[in-house]
Amino acid sequence: xxxxxxxxxxxxxxxxxxxxxxxxxxxxxxxxxxxxxxxxxxxxxxxxxxxxxxxxxxxxxxxxxxxxxxxxxxxxxxxxxxxxxxxxxxxxxxxxxxxxxxxxxxxxxxxxxxxxxxxxxxxxxxxxxxxxxxxxxxxxxxxxxxxxxxxxxxxxxxxxxxxxxxxxxxxxxxxxxxxxxxxxxxxxxxxxxxxxxxxxxxxxxxxxxxxxxxxxxxxxxxxxxxxxxxxxxxxxxxxxxxxxxxxxxxxxxxxxxxxxxxxxxxxxxxxxxxxxxxxx
Ligand SMILES: Nc1ncnc2c1ncn2[C@@H]1O[C@H](COP(=O)(O)OP(=O)(O)O)[C@@H](O)[C@H]1O
Ligand SMILES: [Mg+2]
Numbered sequence: 001x002x003x004x005x006x007x008x009x010x011x012x013x014x015x016x017x018x019x020x021x022x023x024x025x026x027x028x029x030x031x032x033x034x035x036x037x038x039x040x041x042x043x044x045x046x047x048x049x050x051x052x053x054x055x056x057x058x059x060x061x062x063x064x065x066x067x068x069x070x071x072x073x074x075x076x077x078x079x080x081x082x083x084x085x086x087x088x089x090x091x092x093x094x095x096x097x098x099x100x101x102x103x104x105x106x107x108x109x110x111x112x113x114x115x116x117x118x119x120x121x122x123x124x125x126x127x128x129x130x131x132x133x134x135x136x137x138x139x140x141x142x143x144x145x146x147x148x149x150x151x152x153x154x155x156x157x158x159x160x161x162x163x164x165x166x167x168x169x170x171x172x173x174x175x176x177x178x179x180x181x182x183x184x185x186x187x188x189x190x191x192x193x194x195x196x197x198x199x200x201x202x203x204x205x206x207x208x209x210x211x212x213x214x215x216x217x218x219x220x221x222x223x224x225x226x227x228x229x230x231x232x233x234x235x236x237x238x239x240x241x242x243x244x245x246x247x248x249x250x251x252x253x254x255x256x257x258x259x260x261x262x263x264x265x266x267x268x269x270x271x272x273x274x275x276x277x278x279x280x
Contacts, residue, residue: 019187032084
């Protein structure tokens with residue numbers, strides 16, 4: 001009997017601007033370059049992850065909002081197919097759906113049920129989450145098996161992690177006992193003392209849970225989403241492409257999925273961006 005369950009990873013930290021979306025997009029693409037079939041789910045009403053892989057928000061019809069709102073909405077109508085990555089996008093409409101979820105019993109379990117239905121079509125599912133605690137973040141914590149927690153390299157970086165872990169604990173004791181942190185990821189790393197101190201503090205607090213790979217601050221990583229491209233389409237030879245490939249390999253090792261494909265990112269064929277090719 002095959003007992004393998006496709007892992008669902010949420011990239012989460014309620015602090016904004018720590019590199020959640022950058023990580024979700026580029027980790028998804030790096031895993032796809034390792035021959036894994038990846039579903040990226042955008043749970044932020046700002047739709048940054050959707051735009052970042054090349055989908056224009058105004059062209060979106062089916063999205064995560066419809067899937068959460070209506071049990072009968074066909075999931076196929078919300079999945080945009082790319083090569084290697086599929087996307088369930090988000091639009092600003094999602095914030096209205098989030099407000100409707102408040103007070104509806106078990107509405108925060110709907111996402112988990114929806115994803116269960118498509119789970120075995122993918123090798124891994126990655127959720128990009130919004131920068132606030134609320135029904136959407138709760139939905140992500142209920143659907144996920146593991147969390148990746150990006151921590152930026154600034155002075156206030158570790159503030160808020162305690163609250164996140166308290167939330168995780170609450171969900172684990174209630175509706176999702178298997179939820180756990182896969183790893184803490186230093187993002188926006190630069191040569192400053194503050195970045196060095198954040199790294200040391202992370203290591204002393206979370207030890208082997210800290211990913212060895214640090215994501216360096218780089219101009220190419222910042223430019224890519226505005227072009228609707230992952231780093232592997234925008235600058236496959238850049239440090240950002242290498243860093244996220246390193247992260248992908250660590251993630252695969254920790255999850256025990258796939259086989260690491262050797263060689264630099266640049267020597268692998270580029271995948272095409274999702275670009276609104278909706279699956280009918
Ligand atoms: N490694 C990096 N180097 C340079 N800029 C980055 C890097 N990671 C993220 N950014 C930029 O920082 C900002 C916040 O990143 P983002 O991934 O959107 O964070 P979040 O989703 O946590 O709010 C964005 O402008 C993004 O392009
Ligand atoms: Mg974001």
